[in-house]
Amino acid sequence: MPELPEVENVGRALLENLRGRRLTGMTVRFGGVLEPSPRAVRRVLVGARLTDLHRRGKYLILHFERQDGKPAYLMVHLRMTGQIFILDGYIPDNHVHVMLDFEGLPVHYRDIRKFGRLTLVEDGYQPAAMAHIGPDMLTVRPREWLERIAGRLAPVKACLLDQGIASGLGNIYVDESLFLARVHPLARPIDMDEATLREVLRRAKQVLRLAIRHGGTTFMNFTNFRGRPGNFRRKLRVYGRAGQECRDCGATLEKITVAGRGTVFCPGCQGEPGEA
DNA sequence: AAGATTACCTGAAGGC
DNA sequence: TGCCTTCAGGTAATCT
Numbered sequence: 136m137p138e139l140p141e142v143e144n145v146g147r148a149l150l151e152n153l154r155g156r157r158l159t160g161m162t163v164r165f166g167g168v169l170e171p172s173p174r175a176v177r178r179v180l181v182g183a184r185l186t187d188l189h190r191r192g193k194y195l196i197l198h199f200e201r202q203d204g205k206p207a208y209l210m211v212h213l214r215m216t217g218q219i220f221i222l223d224g225y226i227p228d229n230h231v232h233v234m235l236d237f238e239g240l241p242v243h244y245r246d247i248r249k250f251g252r253l254t255l256v257e258d259g260y261q262p263a264a265m266a267h268i269g270p271d272m273l274t275v276r277p278r279e280w281l282e283r284i285a286g287r288l289a290p291v292k293a294c295l296l297d298q299g300i301a302s303g304l305g306n307i308y309v310d311e312s313l314f315l316a317r318v319h320p321l322a323r324p325i326d327m328d329e330a331t332l333r334e335v336l337r338r339a340k341q342v343l344r345l346a347i348r349h350g351g352t353t354f355m356n357f358t359n360f361r362g363r364p365g366n367f368r369r370k371l372r373v374y375g376r377a378g379q380e381c382r383d384c385g386a387t388l389e390k391i392t393v394a395g396r397g398t399v400f401c402p403g404c405q406g407e408p409g410e411a
Numbered sequence: 412a413a414g415a416t417t418a419c420c421t422g423a424a425g426g427c
Numbered sequence: 428t429g430c431c432t433t434c435a436g437g438t439a440a441t442c443t
Binding site for chain 1: 435438
């Protein structure tokens with residue numbers, strides 16, 4: 136499941152390989168992933184040059200310059216199973232929905248569950264479509280983040296998953312961050328002191344940076360742009376390890392449901408919700 | 412305010 | 428060439 140580190144790695148690969156290149160062709164096999172329509176995306180972007188790229192949370196914004204000099208943008212969200220490949224000679228399977236051609240360099244969008252979206256944006260690289268998305272988790276200043284999360288009644292895990300407070304964390308890295316911070320996933324920010332909240336943010340940034348360096352986490356089916364798995368999985372402390380021993384204290388890791396998500400935590404290290 | 416539910420999709424895994 | 432159910436979880440929408 137692509138979260139911030141996986142998206143960051145995809146973005147870096149796109150920028151390194153495609154900056155300055157012109158989108159010369161587009162083949163659509165399943166148009167449902169293109170918004171507002173395959174026709175609109177083709178009309179605006181084919182012939183345009185990729186000039187830059189930004190990531191915010193789990194979104195990528197590809198910057199294009201059209202032949203008439205006007206800017207246009209493609210907002211990409213991989214959701215659960217979206218993948219982007221930059222591969223010469225790659226044979227697309229039935230899950231490849233869009234095939235882009237950048238002056239002979241093929242770029243394929245593959246998405247098993249078809250949840251992801253490639254959205255044409257013409258109102259700037261801070262599109263209205265993501266106006267409700269909070270600051271990036273990796274770069275948000277502690278002061279701003281504290282103001283956004285302080286006093287919340289929902290479980291801290293639900294707050295970390297809320298992309299409107301800060302963006303980028305998904306289920307895997309939330310569980311990892313809370314474990315490292317020694318905070319129970321059901322603890323409520325309103326009950327937590329500032330130092331504890333700061334520690335949660337510090338640990339979240341730490342785990343995100345580490346995961347980026349290791350090429351992301353491959354759990355179900357994330358691979359990088361060359362089809363290679365990320366190798367952060369072996370670093371995971373709790374996610375996917377329910378029933379196994381905590382690597383720090385030896386207690387049996389428990390699994391509960393928080394905010395509708397499978398949640399793994401260590402009852403020894405992360406204590407009780409009220410203690411946080 | 413926030414939980415529950417549903418929708419969007421497919422594949423893996425497990426029960427029988 | 429098994430069938431069925433459940434689970435995986437990012438996000439939006441809807442209901443309570």
